[in-house]
Amino acid sequence: MPELGDAAHLIVLLSLYVEENRILQLTNSWIYSQGIHALNNDDHSECVCIHDGSLWPTPQRQETMLDRYFEYFRLKTQSPSEHPLLQDITSKTYHMVSILRLAPLNTLRIFSSWMTTPEKVERARKELESWIEGGYCARKALLHAAALFQSIRDQRTAIHSDPWYMMAASLCIWTHIKLSKRTRIPSTDRPLRIDEPSDSQALQSWLNGSRTMSVHITGIGILDEADSASRTLQQTIRILRRGGSWGQIGRHFAAVFQQVLDGTTPSPPV
Known part of the structure; x- marks a missing residue:
């Protein structure tokens, strides 16, 4: 890829995601499934991830050119930039786009009981349990959610899209905690910090499905602990209320997460 400026990188990143999403919508169409795809569907080496109720194939461990x-x-x-704020925006956008590529965001929202019905919540639960059990896609999404959560938590300068990014990251982390099967891990083992991973081998082992290490996110703690889901919501509410420049939308999202924390059905703000 040719060398581009910081603003151009952001534009290309978003354009690439929009085009990929357009192609995914095309391949989910009935015409495609009955036509070209039906003639070329002999490859069974792919895992399946959920995309807001639809299913689409994503390579489990084999990287594609688009992923690269x-x-x-x-x-x-990660390289030095003359425009650190723009670079930070690009970094957060990259993680948000990655979550959208890997996680069924609307299904995550439904599972939180936000603007939906009990029947749809239960359906979302079953879909998300399958998504998490699938392993790689869910863990990769969690990795990006942790990085995005940490970035917004520690930043000094906020941008207008941060509340939306925080919502996506928090829902992804919270859902993963709520629905993951807990395993007993020796307390002497060093946890894997997925918001700031330093051991690439351990990280890859975890992404590939290892259950022999505990996972940690700064501000939330060990994800296997009983109160980690509540801590995720508490941290999210605190961060959303802190961002004065986010105005009303930040307060609205904080109110929704407070209702989820309280165990009440989230409702639109009055």
Whole structure:
């Protein structure tokens, strides 16, 4: 990919995601499933991830060229820049786009009981349990959610899209905690900090399905602990209320997460 400026990187990243999403919508169409796809559906080496109620194939451990293009943006945000704020925006957008590529965001929202019915909540639960049990897609999404959560939590300068990013990251983390099967892990083992991973081998082992290590996110703690779901919501509410520049939307999201924490059905703000 040719060398681009910081603003151009952000534009290309978003354009790439929009185009991929358009192609995914096309491949989910009835015409495609009965036509080209039906003639070329002999490859069974792919895992299945849920995309807001629909299913689409995503390579489980085999990286695609498109994944490498998205990875380019992560690497780009780690190098020195003359425009650190723009670089930070690109980094957060990269993680948000990655969550959207891997996680069924609308299904996560339904599972929280936000603007839905009990029947749909139960259906979302079953879909998300399958998604999490599938392993790789859910864990990869959790990795991006942890990075996005940590970035917004520690930042000094807020941007207008942060509440939406925080909502997506928090729902992803909270759902993963609520629905993951807990396993007993020796307390002497060093936890894997997925918001700031330093051991690439341990990280890859976890992404590939290892259940031999505990997972940690700064501000939330060990995800296997009994109160980690509540801590996720508490931290989210605190961060959303802190961001004065976010105005009403930040307060609205904080109110919704407070209702989820209280165990009441989230309702639109009055």
